[in-house]
Amino acid sequence: MSREMTFAASVQTVHEAGPCVDALLAQTTPRIGPDDGDLITLFLTAHYEDELSDIVARLRQSYPRAVLIGCTAESIIGNALEIEGRPAMSMLVASLPGVEVHPFHVSHPQHARARASQNWEPLLGVCGESEPVILGMADPYRFDVLTFVEDINEALPGAPVLGGIASAADGSGQNALILDDAIHREGLVGVALTGNLRVDAVVSQGCRPIGRPFIVTKSQDRFIRELGGKVAWERLQEVIAELRPDEEQAAQQALFVGRAINEYKPDFKRGDFLIHTLLGVERNTGALAIAGMPRIGSTVQFHIRDAESADEDLRHMLAPFRGPQAPSVAGALLFSCNGRGSRMWPGVPHHDAGVLREHLGDVPTAGFFCAGEFGPVGGRNFVHGFTASIALFRPRGVESVPVT
Structure with a gap:
């Protein structure tokens, strides 16, 4: 029986790590079985830091075929919720038939060698001709994120880079970057996606x-x-x-x-x-x-930029995806600046996640509040601030929507 592109998301606020992971899996496994998961994105607050290795092992055991990528963050986004200032985990599981998932980790020395040689394929696992989509999470303290994103513009012209900078730390070595079984404390973890996949990048700079x-x-x-x-x-x-x-x-x-x-x-x-x-x-x-x-x-x-303009801009950028004529979105990742949320809209909970749900309906969504967001503007990728950067996933055969 052939598979279809399917996403399943869950967000939980259980304080104990083990029961929290159990609750995540209880919501995702009925929709995507253990052998059908191809990609897991996991975002969690630093409250679970001591149990992080066990969390990773449990997810890898539950979805043995899937690539696992994620990071720790100050606050978490899941479905229509934004969980700020308290323990939370958010997970998006994707079944991606016809899509190749190429995981990679880039350290500062590896980045320097790739820049010197201008040979990026061994590091990223893809070339420009494969029309990849890059998802990434980075630690800013010992890695030049700005230069790396600019290098991707030159190495993979037209390839969108979406993601953000981990926000759980205020010093070097405190953020956790997750890639499969490994937990990294520096650099950038990412996946390059190729094949039967279309990703619409929505970048709302809030102005x-x-x-x-x-x-x-x-x-x-x-x-x-x-x-x-x-x-x-x-x-x-x-x-x-x-x-x-x-x-x-x-x-x-x-x-x-x-x-x-x-x-x-x-x-x-x-x-x-x-x-x-x-x-x-x-x-x-x-x-x-x-x-x-x-x-x-x-x-x-x-x-x-103010609360009103940021709200207006996000709604404007998402407008093409609302209504009966809009193509169906299978899943979404939302990377929102940690200067948004309750800091920008005090007394208005779940703003960005709620606006996304209002426009897309009940689309499985995960994300986190970033210390800098990755996303394309005018066909080139940049590291932004005070931005909501959104990846909307669909099979390649589904008509694309121009985002203006």
């Missing part, structure tokens, strides 16, 4: 544009000196002068610069800009410093 786009006509290092032939600070003041009072208040608290990934497009919309933090103003020149390297000739637009 909305204000004003109009400008061409960078003068820049230096991190400074935008002129926009459209005029001092950058003066252009910003022009934009702020046209804002509504509520928008002006948001701009005073959280103002950003969006850089168009493809400045040759005739017009721009959400999803076309990579968001950079506006760091400050050089008072004597009026130059704007951003967390990026602005290039002369590039197109930028100012953005604001």
